[in-house]
Amino acid sequence: MTHQAAIALGQTLRVLAAAADDPAAQVTPDVVVGSHTDLDDLRRVAAGADVLTFDHEHVPTELVEKLVAEGVNVAPPPRALRHAQDKLVMRRRLAALDVPVPRHTAVKGLDNLDEIDAFAKRVGAPMVVKSVRGGYDGRGVAMAHDVAHARAIAREYLADGLPVLIEERVELRRELSALVARSPFGQGAAWPVVQTVQRDGICVQVIAPAPGLPDELAAAAQQLALRLAAQLGVVGVLAVELFETALPRKREGPPGTLLVNELAMRPHNSGHWTMDGSRTSQFEQHLRAVLDYPLGDTGAVAPVTVMANVLGAARPPSMGVDERLHHLFARMPDARVHLYGKAERPGRKLGHINFLGADPADLPHLRDRAERAAHWLSHAQWTDGGEERGR
Numbered sequence: 001m002t003h004q005a006a007i008a009l010g011q012t013l014r015v016l017a018a019a020a021d022d023p024a025a026q027v028t029p030d031v032v033v034g035s036h037t038d039l040d041d042l043r044r045v046a047a048g049a050d051v052l053t054f055d056h057e058h059v060p061t062e063l064v065e066k067l068v069a070e071g072v073n074v075a076p077p078p079r080a081l082r083h084a085q086d087k088l089v090m091r092r093r094l095a096a097l098d099v100p101v102p103r104h105t106a107v108k109g110l111d112n113l114d115e116i117d118a119f120a121k122r123v124g125a126p127m128v129v130k131s132v133r134g135g136y137d138g139r140g141v142a143m144a145h146d147v148a149h150a151r152a153i154a155r156e157y158l159a160d161g162l163p164v165l166i167e168e169r170v171e172l173r174r175e176l177s178a179l180v181a182r183s184p185f186g187q188g189a190a191w192p193v194v195q196t197v198q199r200d201g202i203c204v205q206v207i208a209p210a211p212g213l214p215d216e217l218a219a220a221a222q223q224l225a226l227r228l229a230a231q232l233g234v235v236g237v238l239a240v241e242l243f244e245t246a247l248p249r250k251r252e253g254p255p256g257t258l259l260v261n262e263l264a265m266r267p268h269n270s271g272h273w274t275m276d277g278s279r280t281s282q283f284e285q286h287l288r289a290v291l292d293y294p295l296g297d298t299g300a301v302a303p304v305t306v307m308a309n310v311l312g313a314a315r316p317p318s319m320g321v322d323e324r325l326h327h328l329f330a331r332m333p334d335a336r337v338h339l340y341g342k343a344e345r346p347g348r349k350l351g352h353i354n355f356l357g358a359d360p361a362d363l364p365h366l367r368d369r370a371e372r373a374a375h376w377l378s379h380a381q382w383t384d385g386g387e388e389r390g391r
């Protein structure tokens with residue numbers, strides 16, 4: 001998707017891919033097949049490039065720092081990127097910047113498991129146990145109903161040799177995401193704040209803009225994301241995943257306040273709606289930012305956009321994707337489909353579909369159609385039996 005945007009900007013990309021059939025490698029002529037944890041592979045992909053950037057956060061910080069020392073222009077730079085790589089580093093920095101975050105503590109090793117008991121005494125159960133690095137799509141995040149459960153999960157995560165983060169389970173009203181971009185020149189641009197809907201720790205739907213979000217709260221979320229982008233020195237797209245809390249929190253004020261869950265410094269799932277729903281997609285904006293171009297207009301092109309992820313079915317259907325697409329377009333000509341060229345595996349994000357709506361009052365219907373379309377593409381089954389009702 002970044003490559004699609006690069007074509008229009010007259011830029012060429014070189015991609016580091018783990019295998020020749022990786023999604024990005026399928027569409028890019030200039031591919032280095034190698035590992036993102038191997039310094040020589042990273043050097044090969046960076047050689048002669050104007051800028052090196054990322055579509056995930058798993059390149060080890062030490063290697064990114066080495067590349068910078070060797071003169072590679074890395075965006076975002078490692079001093080920013082580390083806050084998207086390590087949840088403990090991020091929690092501590094945000095707390096130091098006076099940004100509201102869930103109450104948390106760190107367990108450094110198997111000798112410190114008693115810290116969980118102390119935390120539970122202060123904050124209570126249930127708790128959330130997180131591995132500090134390497135998680136995605138809810139992997140490395142577990143809900144613990146009591147101290148014994150939390151200790152058991154922490155013991156398992158600590159086997160990786162990394163610290164574990166324990167935090168309060170926040171009573172969520174819903175989850176939001178504030179997506180912004182920042183250029184080295186210092187320009188910032190914010191898209192409308194969106195609502196993200198998760199199922200089993202995986203994002204399944206995004207609604208842009210977040211329905212019913214008071215203007216002041218939306219503006220506060222955008223300002224927070226722009227401030228963080230500047231304070232952390234982010235270059236490129238920054239997604240700030242937010243919890244809107246359900247209950248008044250003594251320290252944080254009235255209901256409807258926001259806590260930061262985590263940061264991503266790359267095009268993010270909560271920004272996929274921008275490919276069809278905004279004047280500038282997050283992929284183009286990320287390129288503009290890392291190239292230090294002026295940023296694009298982040299306005300929405302429709303009153304409401306719904307994005308639904310296409311998640312691999314438990315058992316991939318026998319009907320081919322080509323035929324599924326054919327049927328989808330016959331029923332829903334307005335569906336904007338983006339497939340990633342990935343092999344179908346249960347729960348894997350295989351693509352996404354955007355729907356634009358002319359009237360926010362139609363949101364329930366739009367969400368229903370997006371859900372049905374995504375389910376059809378992964379399962380070859382219409383959840384409503386097959387009739388397209390009342391378009």
Ligand SMILES: Nc1ncnc2c1ncn2[C@@H]1O[C@H](COP(=O)(O)OP(=O)(O)OP(=O)(O)O)[C@@H](O)[C@H]1O
Pocket residue numbers: 102128130135136137138139140141167168169170171172175198201202203241261262
């Ligand atoms: N402290 C918490 N209280 C309540 N729910 C939480 C908490 N932390 C995480 N969650 C839930 O788990 C989901 C995944 O958590 P988190 O974003 O930390 O993990 P991740 O695997 O890194 O996510 P991603 O899918 O964004 O890569 C959140 O979107 C939220 O639904």
Ligand SMILES: [Mg+2]
Pocket residue numbers: 241261262
């Ligand atoms: Mg997350």
